[in-house]
Amino acid sequence: MTRQQLIHNTSSLFWYTPEDKKHDISGALLVERILNDGTSDDYRDLISVLGGKRVAEVFFSAKGRQKNNYYPEIYNFFSLVLSQYV
Secondary structure (H helix, E strand, O other): OOHHHHHHHOHHHHOOOOHHHHHHOOHHHHHHHHHHHOOHHHHHHHHHHHOHHHHHHHHHOOOOHHHHOOOHHHHHHHHHHHHHHO
């Protein structure tokens, strides 16, 4: 699966993004939306496309307002899960 296929498969998470702009979705937004609102299958696909290390880098690099975009429960859970990749 490619990054574009992942975005296409999870396009309902990006309902507010026009179809012609979905190819410009940043890695940070992709990780945020899938971790916050995606399914466990979406998470597995994200790891297979970007790699666990890259997902962990994006997740842990979120500072300030970006960090607050994650739901508190989600941030706590994935802090524990993704710490194995760091």
